[in-house]
Amino acid sequence: GFLGSNIYPKCKSNSKKQILFPLSSAKKFVRRAIVGEDMFEILQSISDVSSVVSDFKDYELIIKIHPTDSLNIPLYKLATADNKNVKIVLSGNINEIISKSQLIIVYEGSVATEALGNGRNVICYNYTNRPSYVTSIYQHVNHDHKKGAALKMAYTKIELSNEIKNLLNYSSSAIESPNLDFVLENLKTNYNVKKVVDDLINNS
Numbered sequence: 310g311f312l313g314s315n316i317y318p319k320c321k322s323n324s325k326k327q328i329l330f331p332l333s334s335a336k337k338f339v340r341r342a343i344v345g346e347d348m349f350e351i352l353q354s355i356s357d358v359s360s361v362v363s364d365f366k367d368y369e370l371i372i373k374i375h376p377t378d379s380l381n382i383p384l385y386k387l388a389t390a391d392n393k394n395v396k397i398v399l400s401g402n403i404n405e406i407i408s409k410s411q412l413i414i415v416y417e418g419s420v421a422t423e424a425l426g427n428g429r430n431v432i433c434y435n436y437t438n439r440p441s442y443v444t445s446i447y448q449h450v451n452h453d454h455k456k457g458a459a460l461k462m463a464y465t466k467i468e469l470s471n472e473i474k475n476l477l478n479y480s481s482s483a484i485e486s487p488n489l490d491f492v493l494e495n496l497k498t499n500y501n502v503k504k505v506v507d508d509l510i511n512n513s
Contacts, residue, residue: 325367325368325369325394326367326368326369326411327368327369327370327371327409327410327411328362328365328368328369328370328371328410328411328412328413328414328473329371329373329406329407329410329412329413329414329424330355330358330362330370330371330372330373330413330414330415330416331372331373331403331406331413331415331418331420332351332355332372332373332374332375332378332416332418333375333416333417333418333420348381348384350437351416352384352385352387352388353388353436354416354434354436355372355385355388355389356388356389357434357436357466357469358370358414358416358434358469359372359388359389359391359392359395360391360392360466361466361469361470361473362392362394362414362473363391363392363393363394364470365473365477365479366394368394368411368477369394369395369396370389370392370394370395370396371396371398371406371410372385372389372395372396372397372398373398373401373403373406374397374398374399376399376400379399382397385397403420403423404423404427407420407423407424407427407429408427408429410429411429411477412429412430412431412432412473412476412477413429413430413431413432414431414432414433414434414469414473415431415432415433415434415443416433416434416435417433417441417442417443418442418443419442421433421442421443421446421460422446422450424458425450425451425458425459425460426458427458428457428458429458430454430458430459430460430461430476431458431459431460431461432460432461432462432463432469432472432473432476433447433460433461433462433463434463434469435462435463435464436463436464436465436466438464443460444462446460447460447462454475454476459476461475461476
């Protein structure tokens with residue numbers, strides 16, 4: 310049906326390495342007028358994180374949602390439609406999921422401190438640049454992943470991608486360039502590849 314096959318009651322392990330993106334209750338977000346989050350901003354954060362992680366082909370994005378938000382699953386599905394390596398998880402022990410994850414990305418929530426306590430690096434994707442629980446603890450925790458579990462901040466999709474590469478020691482060459490894909494596609498269809506490359510250079 311509409312929900313598809315990537316909705317799981319619990320997080321089941323597979324051969325792919327995983328990046329965890331846990332969500333606090335959407336109802337809790339909307340109630341917190343002091344910060345002003347709304348469902349549209351939550352969906353934007355899901356869409357952005359899903360889009361960025363889709364470039365890391367050997368990683369699966371685990372989105373752990375709050376059990377009371379199951380009615381929002383169709384919206385979360387739409388927000389992650391462009392990434393085939395996404396698994397939306399309804400329940401399960403968060404500490405177990407953290408322990409199986411190579412990296413944790415948060416928008417907000419106390420899972421950040423739980424992950425740091427479990428020795429996992431955390432990136433806060435604060436694209437709204439608003440104060441939150443995570444920003445309040447930022448100055449009190451480690452930021453250098455070479456010294457232990459670290460909390461990093463990212464405010465744009467580019468910053469998020471760069472922090473993921475840095476924390477996972479991910480080679481930039483492992484991520485295909487959209488421009489290169491464009492050139493190769495034109496090559497297949499007998500376009501003037503030299504002109505395409507020149508145009509890309511001139512427009513970059």
